[in-house]
Amino acid sequence: xxxxxxxxxxxxxxxxxxxxxxxxxxxxxxxxxxxxxxxxxxxxxxxxxxxxxxxxxxxxxxxxxxxxxxxxxxxxxxxxxxxxxxxxxxxxxxxxxxxxxx
Amino acid sequence: xxxxxxxxxxxxxxxxxxxxxxxxxxxxxxxxxxxxxxxxxxxxxxxxxxxxxxxxxxxxxxxxxxxxxxxxxxxxxxxxxxxxxxxxxxxxxxxxxxxxxxxxxxxxxxxxxxxxxxxxxxxxxxxxxxxxxxxxxxxxxxxxxxxxxxxxxxxxxxxxxxxxxxxxxxxxxxxxxxxxxxxxxxxxxxxxxxxxxxxxxxxxxxxxxxxxxxxxxxxxxxxxxxxxxxxxxxxxxxxxxxxxxxxxxxxxxxxxxxxxxxxxxxxxxxxxxxxxxxxxxxxxxxxxxxxxxxxxxxxxxxxxxxxxxxxxxxxxxxxxxxxxxxxxxxxxxxxxxxxxxxxxxxxxxxxxxxxxxxxxxxxxxxxxxxxxxxxxxxxxxxxxxxxxxxx
Numbered sequence: 281x282x283x284x285x286x287x288x289x290x291x292x293x294x295x296x297x298x299x300x301x302x303x304x305x306x307x308x309x310x311x312x313x314x315x316x317x318x319x320x321x322x323x324x325x326x327x328x329x330x331x332x333x334x335x336x337x338x339x340x341x342x343x344x345x346x347x348x349x350x351x352x353x354x355x356x357x358x359x360x361x362x363x364x365x366x367x368x369x370x371x372x373x374x375x376x377x378x379x380x381x382x
Numbered sequence: 383x384x385x386x387x388x389x390x391x392x393x394x395x396x397x398x399x400x401x402x403x404x405x406x407x408x409x410x411x412x413x414x415x416x417x418x419x420x421x422x423x424x425x426x427x428x429x430x431x432x433x434x435x436x437x438x439x440x441x442x443x444x445x446x447x448x449x450x451x452x453x454x455x456x457x458x459x460x461x462x463x464x465x466x467x468x469x470x471x472x473x474x475x476x477x478x479x480x481x482x483x484x485x486x487x488x489x490x491x492x493x494x495x496x497x498x499x500x501x502x503x504x505x506x507x508x509x510x511x512x513x514x515x516x517x518x519x520x521x522x523x524x525x526x527x528x529x530x531x532x533x534x535x536x537x538x539x540x541x542x543x544x545x546x547x548x549x550x551x552x553x554x555x556x557x558x559x560x561x562x563x564x565x566x567x568x569x570x571x572x573x574x575x576x577x578x579x580x581x582x583x584x585x586x587x588x589x590x591x592x593x594x595x596x597x598x599x600x601x602x603x604x605x606x607x608x609x610x611x612x613x614x615x616x617x618x619x620x621x622x623x624x625x626x627x628x629x630x631x632x633x634x635x636x637x638x639x640x641x642x643x644x645x646x647x648x649x650x651x652x653x654x655x656x657x658x659x660x661x662x663x664x665x666x667x668x669x670x671x672x673x674x675x676x677x678x679x680x681x682x683x684x685x686x687x688x689x690x691x692x693x694x695x696x697x698x699x700x701x702x703x704x705x706x707x708x709x710x711x712x713x714x715x716x717x718x719x720x721x722x723x724x725x726x727x728x729x730x731x732x733x734x735x736x737x738x739x740x741x742x743x744x745x746x747x748x749x750x751x752x753x754x755x756x757x758x759x760x761x762x763x764x765x766x767x768x769x770x771x772x773x
Contacts, residue, residue, distance in 0.1 A: 292481040292592075295590060295594055296581070296588070298590075
């Protein structure tokens with residue numbers, strides 16, 4: 281990851297740029313990564329509701345939101361999405377945690 | 383500048399000084415011997431002489447927390463405490479400095495428990511010496527007042543932006559009526575100036591985050607930038623003190639030199655006991671004994687280069703600590719003075735005195751000067767000597 285130059289750090293560690301969490305990549309903290317199996321997805325949006333890092337990408341351009349996948353720059357691999365994902369398609373979930381190979 | 387000569391206790395004098403800065407917020411919680419200072423301040427507010435918003439908190443931890451919140455909101459803020467109250471503030475004392483908030487605090491020096499004791503020593507302040515605050519020490523009500531005026535200028539200087547604590551001895555200064563000269567309100571405020579905060583939590587146009595999680599990736603860099611501020615503080619303290627001297631006729635430096643010019647022997651101390659020492663030094667000077675005093679005013683930042691220059695070439699130096707560093711190689715002031723003198727062949731020994739308000743009397747200073755004479759003649763002393771203890 282890239283660091284802010286020392287001279288550009290704000291006094292006292294104050295963060296002056298609102299909404300800059302999007303530039304702070306936490307994806308490299310991950311050990312397990314959610315694998316998205318689109319065929320099993322019933323578009324319930326549970327993953328989007330529960331994700332603590334806003335790392336679920338959805339398409340809101342249509343009448344209903346559509347789950348598109350995981351934003352891997354911000355997903356810490358906590359597994360909450362896979363835990364909450366209902367096994368609605370013949371007992372199969374759309375999100376499964378797998379060990380990430382880097 | 384024409385100044386009114388008044389008789390006030392140290393606590394009252396400091397309350398006046400803080401009032402003259404027109405702070406927006408004060409966080410108040412009582413503890414002996416500080417209580418009277420905030421009593422006086424509350425009286426100003428109740429009488430309509432001050433528009434400061436007083437927050438009456440439920441503990442000292444809350445007092446410093448309220449001060450941090452207030453300062454982060456962009457308000458000129460002060461609080462005051464003593465002893466165990468300062469100890470309870472502990473966590474937030476560090477936060478105030480780390481966030482670079484120019485809070486001012488009166489620390490009315492009192493012994494720490496146990497056993498419980500309400501009288502003066504410097505163990506409260508010395509325990510907090512690494513917390514990141516600037517520490518100014520005062521000998522009497524006048525210096526307590528003057529330091530409390532200058533504290534704002536130093537704290538709020540753009541190159542510093544650090545909290546400042548004004549130390550003055552519990553009861554000996556805080557509760558003793560003393561003559562001092564006070565600036566007129568408008569002149570004091572003109573000197574201190576209007577506070578311009580660097581940022582404000584209340585500025586909704588420019589939202590900020592204060593005190594975020596700061597881990598292995600940036601914490602060290604933030605500490606490095608904090609450390610750099612202490613390098614700039616001495617220059618600011620000197621400049622502010624000179625300007626204050628030009629205004630009032632009372633000039634201050636990192637230390638006060640008393641009969642130091644030709645002194646073979648020097649004692650170093652801080653706080654009210656310097657007044658006692660000066661009297662005895664005068665007596666010995668009449669007998670032709672070349673002894674002087676270096677009274678420290680700024681303990682943080684520690685003026686190490688200045689000390690090394692002032693003590694160079696003396697035949698004997700001793701340091702008097704009004705606090706102990708248990709298991710350490712002497713009191714806190716002694717350790718720093720001797721470290722500042724590293725590489726110089728000046729014999730230095732230390733005393734611990736006055737713990738829990740034990741009187742520092744003339745005989746003790748005589749003992750110190752007799753010891754200094756022995757060392758100057760080639761004798762040796764232990765690093766740590768207890769002064770004024772019953773044998």
